[in-house]
Amino acid sequence: MGNCNSCPSKNNCNSQATCTIENNPNNKIGKIIGVMSGKGGVGKSTVTALIAKKLNKMGYKVGILDADITGPSIPRLMGVRNGKAYQGQNGIIPVENSNGIKVMSxxxxxxxxxxxxxxxxxxxxxxxxxxxxxxxxxxxDYLLIDMPPGTGDVALTVMQSIPISGIVMVSVPQDLVSMIVSKAVNMATMMKINVLGVVENMSYIQCPDCDKKIKLFDGVETEKFLKGMELDLLGELPMTREIVDITHNGVEEISDELDSTLSKIVNKIK
Structure with missing residues (x-):
């Protein structure tokens, strides 16, 4: 059933109805994980693509539902921008990338x-x-939903209509300890959906000479914020040329260092 207590139409809809979408009977979907951010420009879609790539590399069957209808970037990130979904006999056929990850956008x-x-x-x-x-x-095994930024209509639709197993929140350090993330987390909590934790993107840069991690923002405030919101920090992604290239050219090969970070993130949410 949908989360009726938080629905704007509560007490005004058909009491026999349900907000939950009836899934295609030919589907067998395991965990559904939404990837969300308080605002745009924090790398939410890139994080979605990286998690999908890592899960696929671990041997899981993965799909990505691109719910960011007005700003879709998943096809480019997954290397299927020239693909076309089409109507088949038993439903709309999504596009598969070279690794077998199914994409709908x-x-x-x-x-x-x-x-x-x-x-x-x-x-x-x-x-x-x-x-x-x-x-x-x-x-x-996993359907990842790349949600649009913010707490608007589409986020509400996804949370009310789709049986989400949990939400991964994506932020950047300067926004993490702010009302932007708080609003998104509180929305998920209000809808009784588990927030699996936070991925901090653009968390640090790494010195090319001494290999030291250089953080531009105060980690103490971040720790206080996470503790106060009862959130887990799933992982910290660096600001590197590799991730910039992924943003422009899509996810292909992943370096050992990035793969190690993604392993820690994925093992906490799977």
Whole structure:
């Protein structure tokens, strides 16, 4: 059932109805993990792609539902920007990348990825529901949902309509100890969805000469904030040329150092 206590339509909808989307009967989906951020520009989609790559490398079957309808970047990050999803006999067929990761995004259903999606909230929400309920995901161990930034309509739709196992919050150091992250965490808590923890992106730079980690922001405040919000720090991703290249060119090979960090993150959420 949906989380009716937090629904704006509580007591005004059909009491026999449920907010939860009926999934395609041909699907067998294991854990569903939402990846969320308080605002844009913090690398949420990149973190989603990296987690998917790591889970796939560990032998799990993985899918990514790109719920960021107005700012989709998952196809580029997963190397399928020229792919096309299509209607099959038993549902919409997602695109698979070279590693077998299944991807569904609005950009995989349009002729020109640069054209804007000028839709109102309810229409965007309905598309996200279709991406979950009408897509032939088949058998996947993990379905990652790359959610749009903030706490708007689509985030509410996802949390109310899809049986999410937990949320991974992505932030950058200067925003972590702020109301931006607090709002997103409190929204998940209000919807009775478990926040698995926080990934701090752009956490530090590494000195090329002495290999020392250089943090630009005060880690003490971060620790206090996490403790006060009862959140786990899943991992810290550095600001490196490798991650910048991933942002521009997609996820291909991952260095041993980055792979080690991703292992720690994934082992805490799987």
């Amino acid at each position: 609005i950009n995989l259903m349009t002729d020109d990825e640069s054209q804007p999606v000028v839709w109102r909230g309810p229409m965007v929400g309905n598309v996200v529901k279709q991406f979950y309920g009408d897509v032939l995901w088949g058998e996947v």
